[in-house]
Amino acid sequence: MKRKILIGLLVVLVVIQFIRPEKNNGQADTPQDLTHSVQVSQPVMTTLKTACYNCHSNHTDYPWYSNVNPVGLWLANHIEEGKEELNFSEFSTYDKKRKDHKLEEIAEEVEEGHMPMPAYTLVHQDAKLSEAQKTELIEWVKAERKRLAQMN
Numbered sequence: 825m826k827r828k829i830l831i832g833l834l835v836v837l838v839v840i841q842f843i844r845p846e847k848n849n850g851q852a853d854t855p856q857d858l859t860h861s862v863q864v865s866q867p868v869m870t871t872l873k874t875a876c877y878n879c880h881s882n883h884t885d886y887p888w889y890s891n892v893n894p895v896g897l898w899l900a901n902h903i904e905e906g907k908e909e910l911n912f913s914e915f916s917t918y919d920k921k922r923k924d925h926k927l928e929e930i931a932e933e934v935e936e937g938h939m940p941m942p943a944y945t946l947v948h949q950d951a952k953l954s955e956a957q958k959t960e961l962i963e964w965v966k967a968e969r970k971r972l973a974q975m976n
């Protein structure tokens with residue numbers, strides 16, 4: 825009985841390797857990206873690119889293990905959901921209200937430590953935000969929301 829379960833599991837593992845989710849291989853920097861509607865300083869951009877862009881832009885730098893399922897499927901799912909919520913590559917296509925709301929959420933998620941996802945920083949140590957980086961992002965959000973509000 826145990827043997828059958830084990831063989832069954834192995835078969836499933838082999839079979840799911842044939843599921844190849846579509847890669848997020850587009851351009852991260854586009855004519856619609858966030859830099860075309862908000863001002864982003866170099867340090868803030870570096871933080872966003874290191875800590876957020878893999879799941880919130882049109883381009884992901886994939887680790888080798890993304891080719892191994894079920895991990896690959898799990899990553900693909902995060903990227904799809906992450907982009908749906910917030911896509912920096914298309915940020916400038918959002919209307920004014922959505923831009924403001926997304927900026928607000930960025931500060932919230934970062935402040936509460938929900939983003940970048942803890943599962944991500946476990947593997948990507950460089951994506952872990954220092955207190956200084958968090959403060960910098962939150963201040964950036966404040967300034968840009970204010971600037972957006974003053975524009976028509």
Ligand code: HEC
Nearest residue numbers: 875876878879902905906909910929930933939940941944
């Ligand atoms: C490993 C992938 C991953 C990384 C890296 C990541 N996110 Fe996310 N993010 C997601 C997913 C998946 C969701 C949607 C599900 C959820 O809200 O948990 C999301 C949702 C969000 C939301 C919307 C929350 C809401 O409730 O509407 C914001 C804002 C956000 N992320 C900001 C960031 C910022 C800022 C960074 C970098 C500092 C970042 N994320 C890094 C995967 C990621």
